[in-house]
Amino acid sequence: MPDARLDVLAIGNAIVDVIASADDDFLAREGLAKGSMRLVDADEAARLYGRMAPGRETSGGSAANTVAGIAALGLRAGFIGQVATDQLGEVFAHDIRALGVEFATSPRGGDLATARCLILVTSDAQRTMNTFLGASQYLPAAALDQRQIEDAAILYLEGYLWDPEEPRAAMERAIAIARGAARQVAFTLSDSFCVDRHRDGFQALIDSGRIDILFANEAEIVSLTQAADLAGALAAVEGKLPLLVVTRSEHGALAIRGSERAEVVAEPVAKVIDTTGAGDLFAAGFLAGHARGRPLEESLRMGAIAAAEVISHYGARPEADLKALVATKLG
Known part of the structure; x- marks a missing residue:
């Protein structure tokens, strides 16, 4: 197998996040369940945006956040995702390229608009997400660069993008290309609602x-297997996956590879500000360690360190020097 030009290539929603503070009364008035994620149409996105407090715009999307973290850790990352020919599409492309991530997907014209996620963060660091998927759900298989996929050691796929037919077909094609090139395929379940729809x-x-x-949190893997608890869920997938990684919020994370099992505790955080992107950055840290051949426990710790950094401030992209932070904490 030839050497990889990229360590990780991700396919996911190309979204611009708009993050603003909100209180419980605002959520109640808007009929929003705290901590939930819902899909909205263009009209609802415009209405809610007009009622939100002043927000901070930053490029987001689950898999895009992950490759941003991977690039911050000094690895070679790429991203495939669909934006539109509008201002937010330009913002997304500029931001992700500025981080050193390879992004070559052509924007899509017509009446489509670039996806955006309106994120309301309450004082207890819970985020309530309202996502307009826009152009991101129209990623065609024709947008894939076969050579780029063959040149990536790990192809990382976002479960959120499995819902629309067009990008699902693109991801299935990408899996076939990666497996044909003897590359690894990683998949994140993304959210329990994704599991419920596509179990x-x-x-x-x-x-x-x-x-x-396979990346999952505890609720997702239990939902996927329809087991009674985590132990039952792990038993249900035993032997079916070369590597399973499960995050457990404040209880840390675990990984299982054959007969090998590793667990770590959560990294301490002085104050949790915003949990947006915690799972995305955990995946970044873990994949960075895995791509470099580090032991399971060390890769888990890298994930925990990256997740702890991102929840210590607003936004789903790292602000500290992740590479230096990991080096200091791991010694």
């Missing part, structure tokens, strides 16, 4: 051996 499809990916690394 059979996700199980089929696992059962057919097309996934090498």
Whole structure:
């Protein structure tokens, strides 16, 4: 197998996040369940944006946040995602390229608008997300660069993008290309609502051996397997995945690879400000360690360190020097 030009290439929603503070009364008036994620249409996105407090705009999207973290850790990362020919599309492309991430997907014209996520953060650091998917859900298989996929050691796929038919077909094509090139395929379940909608499809990916690394939180893996608890969920997927990584919020994280199992505690945080992107940055840290051949426990610790950094401030992208932070904490 030839050497990889990229360590990780991700496919996911290309979204611009708009993050603003809100209180419980605002959420109640808007009929929003704290900590939830819902999809909204263009009209609802415009209405809610007009009622929000002043916000901070930054490029986001789950897999895009992950590759931003991977680049911050000094690895070679790429991203495939669909934006539109509008101002937010230009913002997204500029931001992700400025981080050193390879992004070459052509913008899509027509009446489509670039996706945006309106994130309301309350004083207890809970985020309530209102996502307008816009152009991101129209990523065609034709937008894929076969050579780019073949040149990436790990292909990382975002479960959020499995819902629309067009990008799902693109991701299935990307999986076939990566496996044909003997590259690893990583998949994140993204959210329990994704699992509820696509349980059979996700199980089929696992059962057919097309996934090498699965990322999930505790609720997602329990939902996927429909087990009674985490122990039952782990038993249900035992032997079906070369590598399983499960995050458990304040209880840390675990990874299972064959007969090997590793667990770490959560990294301490002086004050949790905003949990947006915690799972995304955990995946970044873990994949950075895994791509460099580090032991399971060390890769888990890298994930925990990256997640702790991102929840200590607003926004889903790291602000501290992640590479230096990991080096200091791991010694």
